[in-house]
Amino acid sequence: MALRGQNTGGYMFALPMGYDDMADFSVFLWIRRAATGDAGDRILTVCNTGRSRGVQLHLGGGVGGSSAVSDLVVSVGSGTTTGWGSAVTHGGRGRAIVPGLPAGAFMSVAFSVRGPSAADFSGSAGAQQIHDIWANGTALPGAIATTASGSSVPATGGRWSLLCRDASTPGYFDGWVAEAALWQGHRLAADEVALLHRGADARQVMPGALLFYRSCRAQLAAEVGDTPPITVGSGGIIEAAVHPPLLVAGASARHGQGAASPVLSVGAAAPGLAASKGVFSHTASAPVLMGQWAQLAVARARHIHRAMQAWLGMPGRLGAENCRHGVSADAAAVQVPGMFAEILVVDDETRVARAELP
Amino acid sequence: MGKAVHNDVLDGALLVMRSSADKMVACSAEPVSFAEADGALKLAQAPMTPSDYALSDGVTSGRRLSVAEKSGAVATASGTANHVALLDTAGSRLLYVTTCAAQALSTGQTVTFGPWEVEIADPV
Numbered sequence: 001m002a003l004r005g006q007n008t009g010g011y012m013f014a015l016p017m018g019y020d021d022m023a024d025f026s027v028f029l030w031i032r033r034a035a036t037g038d039a040g041d042r043i044l045t046v047c048n049t050g051r052s053r054g055v056q057l058h059l060g061g062g063v064g065g066s067s068a069v070s071d072l073v074v075s076v077g078s079g080t081t082t083g084w085g086s087a088v089t090h091g092g093r094g095r096a097i098v099p100g101l102p103a104g105a106f107m108s109v110a111f112s113v114r115g116p117s118a119a120d121f122s123g124s125a126g127a128q129q130i131h132d133i134w135a136n137g138t139a140l141p142g143a144i145a146t147t148a149s150g151s152s153v154p155a156t157g158g159r160w161s162l163l164c165r166d167a168s169t170p171g172y173f174d175g176w177v178a179e180a181a182l183w184q185g186h187r188l189a190a191d192e193v194a195l196l197h198r199g200a201d202a203r204q205v206m207p208g209a210l211l212f213y214r215s216c217r218a219q220l221a222a223e224v225g226d227t228p229p230i231t232v233g234s235g236g237i238i239e240a241a242v243h244p245p246l247l248v249a250g251a252s253a254r255h256g257q258g259a260a261s262p263v264l265s266v267g268a269a270a271p272g273l274a275a276s277k278g279v280f281s282h283t284a285s286a287p288v289l290m291g292q293w294a295q296l297a298v299a300r301a302r303h304i305h306r307a308m309q310a311w312l313g314m315p316g317r318l319g320a321e322n323c324r325h326g327v328s329a330d331a332a333a334v335q336v337p338g339m340f341a342e343i344l345v346v347d348d349e350t351r352v353a354r355a356e357l358p
Numbered sequence: 359m360g361k362a363v364h365n366d367v368l369d370g371a372l373l374v375m376r377s378s379a380d381k382m383v384a385c386s387a388e389p390v391s392f393a394e395a396d397g398a399l400k401l402a403q404a405p406m407t408p409s410d411y412a413l414s415d416g417v418t419s420g421r422r423l424s425v426a427e428k429s430g431a432v433a434t435a436s437g438t439a440n441h442v443a444l445l446d447t448a449g450s451r452l453l454y455v456t457t458c459a460a461q462a463l464s465t466g467q468t469v470t471f472g473p474w475e476v477e478i479a480d481p482v
Contacts, residue, residue, distance in 0.1 A: 249472025250442035256479035
């Protein structure tokens with residue numbers, strides 16, 4: 001399934017909540033060009049409210065410094081309302097031209113953009129720079145430059161659009177788009193692009209940074225960052241039979257060792273509860289040590305039993321060293337059924353508790 | 359007293375798949391028979407050869423059979439794939455079934471089966 005435009009319509013969408021035009025961002029989508037097409041036809045556009053930052057993907061054919069209609073042109077914001085892709089503010093990285101957008105076959109396109117606040121930003125005046133670009137999973141660093149001609153800037157008003165630029169000067173695209181995704185604050189890595197190129201769902205890559213994702217697999221609604229579409233011209237149609245590659249990955253299986261293998265528990269292994277240089281007190285809701293040997297060791301601490309506190313219900317050893325052991329009124333007795341001969345080992349202190357044996 | 363198993367013992371099971379599973383299919387539900395996996399539930403398929411499988415030591419322990427990625431498959435039916443199975447077509451056997459993330463497919467779409475593994479651990 002893919003969104004089909006026939007040079008007669010497209011869609012605009014409000015920018016999702018959280019859009020930051022100063023942030024780094026990355027884009028991935030599949031594009032399939034029909035045999036016909038006009039120079040400058042817009043495929044995807046993201047534009048901030050002030051028309052100063054964003055990105056435009058469009059066909060070449062002399063527009064924006066490209067030579068052929070089959071060129072794919074990517075231009076980013078110049079920091080002003082003119083010269084996207086050609087301004088000196090881009091520091092030489094305002095545009096990428098990818099030759100050979102095939103007619104009748106899908107090509108995946110991915111690119112990342114440096115925001116004007118990025119540490120490696122080498123432009124000026126709030127412009128943006130293309131950082132990396134891939135076509136069909138292959139990096140094309142040589143495609144990044146700044147040309148003499150720029151891409152005309154979208155109309156005022158923040159939006160992003162598919163198959164067109166805006167309602168006033170739409171530049172409708174004749175072709176298909178699918179899996180359009182934008183990550184904010186993240187630059188795609190080569191292995192992520194490779195995964196997307198194989199047909200993975202965009203949500204498998206840095207889902208926390210995904211600002212919008214429209215797969216166009218079944219409907220126009222977005223999986224992430226869904227904002228209502230505004231139909232421009234005749235809009236487009238979802239074609240079920242046309243879609244770029246999809247990835248079906250079987251889940252790896254492990255036999256003989258569960259994902260959460262239980263810890264071998266040995267009943268005779270007494271858990272130790274150790275408190276050092278602190279106050280250790282049983283509260284009213286303290287669990288009862290049941291069912292196994294328990295050792296309560298307190299070193300240099302105050303050990304205080306309060307009313308209704310938990311009691312050691314099983315054979316256990318309570319060792320206290322150099323501390324005060326006090327039992328308040330109504331304190332539970334330390335009941336030790338069984339075999340331990342030594343209940344309290346107290347050195348150099350006043351023992352005021354009385355341990356009772358059943 | 360320890361427990362141990364020779365790799366050949368574990369490989370014995372995994373080799374059944376390597377030598378006999380000549381088709382990988384994507385299914386719209388868990389198949390319980392070869393007929394289901396290769397019939398009503400099948401959405402896409404890819405031919406497999408022994409070279410598409412690799413035996414190696416397990417990640418944790420034991421032995422592992424890695425199933426290679428297969429690209430260029432074509433969906434033969436429409437539906438949502440949620441299982442992947444390995445089939446022995448000569449013996450009409452459903453050899454292995456696993457799950458996959460739900461993926462809507464339409465007839466004619468290109469499908470890539472991603473790589474996955476089957477691992478049999480050492481005894482514990």
